[in-house]
Amino acid sequence: MSKSTTEEGNDESQEPPGQPTAQAPLWWERPDLHYSKDAHTAFFGQACLEDILIDTGYLPTFVYHPARIAEKVSLLRSVLPGVTILYAVKANRHPAILEQAFRCVDGIDVCSPNEARLALAGGFTEQQISYTGTSLSEADLTFLEEHPAIHVNADSLSLLRRIGQRCPGRKIGIRVNPEMGLGYRNEPRLVYSGQERPGKFGLLAEQLPDAMLLANQFQLQINTVHWHVGCGWLNDQLDGMAKILGKAVSLVSQCPDVENVNLGGGLGVPFQSDDATLSLERYAEIVGNAIAERWKIFLEPGSFLVQDAGVLLTQVNTVEQKRLWIFAGVNAGFNLAMEPVFYGMRLEPFFLRRPEATRPVMPVTLAGNINEAHDLLTQDFVMPVPQEGEALGFLNAGAYAASMSSNHCMRGDFREVIVS
Numbered sequence: 457m458s459k460s461t462t463e464e465g466n467d468e469s470q471e472p473p474g475q476p477t478a479q480a481p482l483w484w485e486r487p488d489l490h491y492s493k494d495a496h497t498a499f500f501g502q503a504c505l506e507d508i509l510i511d512t513g514y515l516p517t518f519v520y521h522p523a524r525i526a527e528k529v530s531l532l533r534s535v536l537p538g539v540t541i542l543y544a545v546k547a548n549r550h551p552a553i554l555e556q557a558f559r560c561v562d563g564i565d566v567c568s569p570n571e572a573r574l575a576l577a578g579g580f581t582e583q584q585i586s587y588t589g590t591s592l593s594e595a596d597l598t599f600l601e602e603h604p605a606i607h608v609n610a611d612s613l614s615l616l617r618r619i620g621q622r623c624p625g626r627k628i629g630i631r632v633n634p635e636m637g638l639g640y641r642n643e644p645r646l647v648y649s650g651q652e653r654p655g656k657f658g659l660l661a662e663q664l665p666d667a668m669l670l671a672n673q674f675q676l677q678i679n680t681v682h683w684h685v686g687c688g689w690l691n692d693q694l695d696g697m698a699k700i701l702g703k704a705v706s707l708v709s710q711c712p713d714v715e716n717v718n719l720g721g722g723l724g725v726p727f728q729s730d731d732a733t734l735s736l737e738r739y740a741e742i743v744g745n746a747i748a749e750r751w752k753i754f755l756e757p758g759s760f761l762v763q764d765a766g767v768l769l770t771q772v773n774t775v776e777q778k779r780l781w782i783f784a785g786v787n788a789g790f791n792l793a794m795e796p797v798f799y800g801m802r803l804e805p806f807f808l809r810r811p812e813a814t815r816p817v818m819p820v821t822l823a824g825n826i827n828e829a830h831d832l833l834t835q836d837f838v839m840p841v842p843q844e845g846e847a848l849g850f851l852n853a854g855a856y857a858a859s860m861s862s863n864h865c866m867r868g869d870f871r872e873v874i875v876s
Contacts (some may be wrong), residue, residue, distance in 0.1 A: 479813055483729040484804070484851055488521055489767075496810035498849065500767060501875035506808040508873055509769045509847050516788035516870040517769040518858050520548070522556035523876070524765035529560045532755065535740035540754045542586050544721055545571050547758030547855040548766070552874045554578040557761075565721075565756040569599040572606060582606045586718070586756070588631060588682060589615075590656060597622055609682040609718065611658050613666055620674025629680030629718065630667055630711070633658030634703040638696045640688025640724055643800045649685040649700075657684060664710050680754070681708045684720030687759060688801060691732040694742060697722075701746035708751070717751045719743070723760035727802050727852055759855045766854025768793060769808065772842045773825070782820045784842045789824025789831045791864040793850065793857045796833050801852075803833055807840070808847035815840040822848075826865050 485491065489500050498505045501521045509517055529541060542565040543557040549571070555578070557564070563584035564575040575585050582605035589596060590611050600608055601622050609629035610616040619628065633655060639646025649655050659667055671678050683704050689697060708714055726733055747753060774785030795801040805822055819838050824831035833850065842848060862868060 479810065482806070484726075484806070488524065489764075491810050498806065498808045498810070503873075503875040505767070505769055505849060506847055508875075509771070509808065512769075512871045512873070514771045514787070514847075516792055518766055518853060518870065518872045519769060519875055520550060520553060520762075520766045520854060520872065521875050522552050522765065524854075525553065525556045525761045526560045528757070528761045528765075531736055532757070532760075535736045536743065536753065536755075538753070540716075540752065542718075542754060542756045543761060544756045544758030545575060546859060548762045548857075548859050549574060550858070550872055550874075551578070553762060553765075565758075569596055572599070572603070586629075586754070588629075588684075588718075588756075592618075607680065609680060611656075613659065613663055613670065616667055616670045616676070617674075620670055620676050624674045625676070627677045627679050628671075629682050629716070630678055631658040631682045631684070632664070632704065632707045633660050634683060634685065634700055634707060635660065636696075636700045636703055637685040638689055638693045638700065638722070639686040640690070640693075640727070640799075640801060643688070645799050646688055646801075647686045649683070658682075661707060664707065668711070677713050678711050679713055680716040680718055681711055681714050682718035682720060682754075683707075684756075685722065687722050688724035688727075689722045689739075690724050690726065690734045691738070693724075694735070694738055697739075698742045698746070701742065705746050714751060716754055717747060718754035718756065721756045721758050721760070723755075723757055725760065725764045725852060728804055761855075763852045763855040766852075766857070768803070768850040768853035768857060770848050770850070772844055772846045772848050774823075775842060775844050781836075782818055782841060783823050784820050784848075785823045785825060786833070786848055787825055788833075788870070789826030789865075789867060790828070790833070791824075791826055791862045791868060792870055793824075793833060793853060794860050795856055797830050802837075803850040803852060805834055805837060805839065806849050806851060807842075808849055811840045817841075825867060828864075 500519055541561045542563045543561045544565040558579050564580050565586050566572045567589045582603050585606045587606050588609040609631045611631035633649050637647035637649035648657050770786040770788045772784050773787055776783045790797040796803050817840050819836040822834040
């Protein structure tokens, strides 16, 4: 408990019993996401998160701060002047997120007709839409035929042939597979390009001659080469990224009419205290060394722009000790936040009202309310032991959470709130 003492040694002021004492900022606190100094309640933008959860009746609630997107876009543009930024709408398609994206990015990355329709309804033109899909149906191709100005990146010889048959003479891109990839903390589930066996994304090097033949057959102009090899990159992944760029550029060089290279997504944000923040300056240097102004650079950030622009608010409903392990159950599960279970990316918990420093600190597993054994949002996280009824948030819930949600166990009810 903090004290100040007069020269005579008397205790001049003391915080009321049971109130939290002043504590050092946590690693994730920043000007728009922090605990207040007076009441020790968590604020996002100008809003008190505890008040938001009360207002929604303690339903699982995603809270987004769209202004964060503009900050991230500015950071990218500062290190890569002239880059074309396409927001990956699959990360988060909330109308307020799309509205903010419309104001600060150059276009939209979509992977289905409905995503393209959403982008068009949000004010983007066909020329601003890049469509990189996989396993496209005939209905998908009909949509693309009806929207000739949408740019398409074909990720297979099959798709290249079918688009050529439908839309001869069209400008098009191809997605290549350099057979090298990177993922956050070397998580193999976050490597998308296939190494031990080919992945489903993109053309292999030995398929490029056939791709050129198909392009010539249907008078398709391949003006863009695209790749997407993983996600969640921080500083630890940058050395490997330089090697991947070298391999990918060698594939680009086999396509004579290329004007643009699309590096896809991949840029990450810190998920826990010992994650090294991504150095955008070093990233830009690596990209510049590989591209060397030969082609125009496109990026498709999703996670980088919106991951830390959102948090998930929940309520603790169960606290149970089983031998040496403590489980705290919350009223949300992997149906609302899939990344911890499917990709091993931890959603770090935080209290909406910071607990007093005297509370016992122990490893706690945060369990969801889905009746599946693997529904564990965070395992063995060292924290003050939660109490039943307490409000708990999860960081980095702005991307691939609500947009991937399901109604599994019919627990799909949640709210989304925008703060300024």
